[in-house]
């Protein structure tokens with residue numbers, strides 16, 4: 259019996275007994291625990307999950323004015339509130355121009371925490387999204403580390419120290435020429451259910467937000483194939499609308515969507531079993547990322563590499579509609595287990611290496627945008643249902659869910675007995 263089955267059965271008590279990691283110890287404090295007062299998002303304060311285990315301790319345990327890290331039984335990980343608080347705290351001493359804001363949805367009072375770092379006048383821009391899937395805590399941690407490293411003096415030296423010796427990336431030069439817009443946690447309330455271990459396998463938005471898979475809620479190929487939690491219609495969620503509107507507001511050269519549960523660097527399409535017409539150019543930068551940061555990562559079409567259908571996924575909108583040519587979905591960790599927390603999140607002893615490696619990878623990508631991509635280079639998706647390039651059949655499905663899904667017909671595509679959905 260896996261956690262995913264428990265998730266499907268929606269039996270909370272059963273789930274907790276089966277899946278919860280009960281040990282909640284605390285690591286060295288690194289967070290100013292002013293989380294209660296810093297947030298200017300009324301929504302976030304209002305819809306806090308019930309206090310259970312780790313989260314209760316974090317909120318009320320003060321040691322010398324410092325808060326404790328540790329959520330979901332993982333000592334190194336931060337709560338959503340801590341991540342926002344730490345990022346807010348970076349602003350005053352950040353060596354690069356940096357700003358934060360809660361960006362409001364056009365149709366509701368909901369908002370997402372959005373950070374910009376790098377020269378606002380830079381003629382190239384990157385957009386990063388992480389933690390669309392609630393249980394993929396690691397993505398939010400990578401975004402946090404990227405911002406921490408980028409802010410450190412002088413000129414993002416933290417990146418230089420850990421970058422490979424053969425081709426060091428100059429963070430300062432990159433950030434002076436490429437401005438990053440980052441949404442560290444897209445699915446905040448979902449993540450909080452995982453942090454508290456109330457729902458360690460939570461993937462979608464919380465029930466009051468429609469129980470929607472945020473990587474299925476955009477318009478390209480929306481609603482096609484086996485039924486999924488794609489929402490009532492494209493952009494039925496505020497998270498999808500805000501991401502769409504952010505992308506439309508500026509001209510971005512690159513978009514990275516951070517996920518966990520597999521190891522791969524993927525491009526459109528999510529539903530059609532083929533790569534997009536810009537794959538040749540997209541692959542050039544992904545080859546560099548693979549070489550420097552993920553030698554075991556497979557590169558290719560999301561649909562083909564991951565082995566199941568991803569209709570309405572975010573990268574397809576960013577690529578085909580928002581016009582962002584260098585759009586990619588990265589699967590950055592695979593725990594090879596049916597335990598949701600462990601499958602989607604690097605263990606504490608792997609945490610530093612993982613967050614440093616992937617925050618460096620975001621910088622490597624930006625450097626490529628700076629040196630090798632024209633400011634006016636846009637995607638060339640062609641007709642969305644024609645003129646597409648067939649992907650090599652050599653690629654085999656990857657990821658924990660892929661093998662199981664490839665071997666059987668599902669009427670509803672969900673986490674299965676032998677695998678968990680990742681993209």
Ligand SMILES: [Zn+2]
Pocket residue numbers: 391394517518519679680681
């Ligand atoms: Zn995911």
